[in-house]
Structures are given as structure tokens and as C-alpha cells.
Amino acid sequence: xxxxxxxxxxxxxxxxxxxxxxxxxxxxxxxxxxxxxxxxxxxxxxxxxxxxxxxxxxxxxxxxxxxxxxxxxxxxxxxxxxxxxxxxxxxxxxxxxxxxxxxxxxxxxxxxxxxxxxxxxxxxxxxxxxxxxxxxxxxxxxxxxxxxxxxxxxxxxxxxxxxxxxxxxxxxxxxxxxxxxxxxxxxxxxxxxxxxxxxxxxxxxxxxxxxxxxxxxxxxxxxxxxxxxxxxxxxxxxxxxxxxxxxxxxxxxxxxxxxxxxxxxxxxxxxxxxxxxxxxxxxx
Numbered sequence: 528x529x530x531x532x533x534x535x536x537x538x539x540x541x542x543x544x545x546x547x548x549x550x551x552x553x554x555x556x557x558x559x560x561x562x563x564x565x566x567x568x569x570x571x572x573x574x575x576x577x578x579x580x581x582x583x584x585x586x587x588x589x590x591x592x593x594x595x596x597x598x599x600x601x602x603x604x605x606x607x608x609x610x611x612x613x614x615x616x617x618x619x620x621x622x623x624x625x626x627x628x629x630x631x632x633x634x635x636x637x638x639x640x641x642x643x644x645x646x647x648x649x650x651x652x653x654x655x656x657x658x659x660x661x662x663x664x665x666x667x668x669x670x671x672x673x674x675x676x677x678x679x680x681x682x683x684x685x686x687x688x689x690x691x692x693x694x695x696x697x698x699x700x701x702x703x704x705x706x707x708x709x710x711x712x713x714x715x716x717x718x719x720x721x722x723x724x725x726x727x728x729x730x731x732x733x734x735x736x737x738x739x740x741x742x743x744x745x746x747x748x749x750x751x752x753x754x755x756x757x758x759x760x761x762x763x764x765x766x767x768x769x770x771x772x773x774x775x776x777x778x779x780x781x782x783x784x785x786x787x788x789x790x791x792x793x794x795x796x797x798x799x800x801x802x803x804x805x806x807x808x809x810x811x
Contacts, residue, residue: 541792545716547765551786552716558790567669567773569631569753577629582676584627594621595650597643607643609651612680619655619683623647623662624676631675632666632753633737634744641741644679645733648760651681658683660762667755669773687763700794703743703801707735711743713793713800720791721747721754721800723770731766740768746803747772 540555581589587608595609605627612620625633626640636644652660661682665672702712703723710726723743725736740758747754755773760766780786 543716545714550716550718551784552718553786553788554792555788556790556792558788567667567755567776569667569669569755570675572631572675576675580629580674580676582624582674582678583629590622590624594654595647597647606640607647609647609681617682617684619658621651621681623651623679623681625678626676630677632744632748632756633664633677633758634741634748636677636741638738641737642734645737648679648681648733655683658685659687660684661688661759663757663759665757667753667773669755670757672755688761701797703746703797704739704804706739706742708732709735709739711739713797715793717789717791717793717796718787719771719789720774721751721772721796722789722793723747725768725770727766731762736760736768740770743770743800746800749803750799 539557540553543552543554544550545552580586584605587593590608590610591613593608593610595607596605597607598604607626608624610622610624612622623644625636625644630636633641648660648662661684662679663682664679666677667675698715701715702710704711705728708728710728712724712726714722714724725739725743727736744756747756751772751774756770757773758768758770760768775788775790780788
């Protein structure tokens, strides 16, 4: 490698700081060219998964007694159930089962199921008002999900996380779509490829926010195929829903120094996701 080539490689990186959290991100497109770079993936469906999933309709006896059933009570006909977490990390922790069907992603939910998930989050917050309710979604083993059936976690914390205040850093180039009073965008200092933030315009309404989440995940799947994902909702003065696809592996720099290396510029990620509305796979 010549000195000119080496200098050109160095100049392709850009240092950014997130205005919300203050974290440091290095946008380094050349990192995507590393040979053997690991990429987490979603495992294919197995017969064992389908035969033993405790969240599917007809296996209600395999979960703890439910705390909420929507659209109503009764042995049949539910679309969303809320049950205590069988292996909680906190004293108050519940699981929201998004569908009686064995669907693996929030992107696969029907419109009425999305609405009922939003209703379940709202009702459980009202019934258990103490503390800070953190609603989160993990999809895929690499994102920490022990079961593939689409579900979310409700965790009551003693106080809000440190990153719940301040406005998300957005610009026009990073916006993917604006719909139903929600802006979906790739943050200016995205930690990972295709990181998303969904910000309500005006007051927080869960239904349009979760509908936009489903659209964003469908576009991501169009671009990259099935991807492990973490998503969580922050409420308060600056409500937003954050989505972190697990397309890269956190290494020593991220864990030791809190400096994230992102091989895909957020503006490019947003462009691909905008074009994904056509339904065809989009690449550079």
C-alpha cells in the first residue's frame, strides 16, 4: 500500500458527537471492507420452535397467569396477552405477546395487532404507575431474545435512564419518512448501520409510533434481510423510540471507551431505506 492510498483511507473517516447523549461515533465506511468482519444474523425457523413455542395460541398454560388479555377476556379469541416474565431481572417485569400467530418480527404484525400492543403498553402503565416504565423489543438471539415469537418487555425502573432528556439530532438528509405525526430518521451520530429514531411531532401517541416502527423494520428487511434488532421507548420531556439493528459486533473500543465505529453513514442508510419503499432490495 502506498502512502497516498494510506492517507486516502484515513481521510474517509469522520468523527461525530451525538447531541443527545454526548457519545462519540466514528463514521468509517472503509471498515465495511474488512475481510472476515462478523455479521450477526437471524436463525431460520425450526420444527422444534414451532412445536414448543409457549406464546402461540393454545399454549396459554405454558406461561404464568396473564395480567391482561386483549381484546377481552375468555379462553379464545385473544390477539395480545401480557404475562409476568418467567425469568425476571427486575421485581416488576412483564412480557407482551404480540400475536397468537407465530410471527417472528414486529414487522409481520397486522394493523389491529399493532394497535393492541400500543393499548397493552398504555394500560399496563396506568395499572402500575410507580417508577419509570421502559418498553423494549428484542428480536433475534444476537439481540438477546430467548424466544423468537414476537413480543416486547415491560420493565419498571426506579428512575428514568440518563439518556431520556434532550432532543434527538436529526437533519433533512437523515429522514426516512414522515407519517401520521411521526418522523422516522437515522440519527446524525448513529452507533450502528441503519440505527433509527422515531420522534412524535407533538404529543406522544403510541399507535402511530408503533405503526411507523413496523414500516421501518419492513424497509430494513427489504434492504438487509432478517436482522437482529433492539428497540426501546423513552417517554418524558423528549419522547422517542430508538431502534438499534445488530449488524455489527461491539468490540473493545465500544466497550472500553464508549466510542462507536459505524461503517455506514446515516445519510446513506436513510437513502437506502427511503428507496426500500419500492419493495425491492436496495444496495449502494
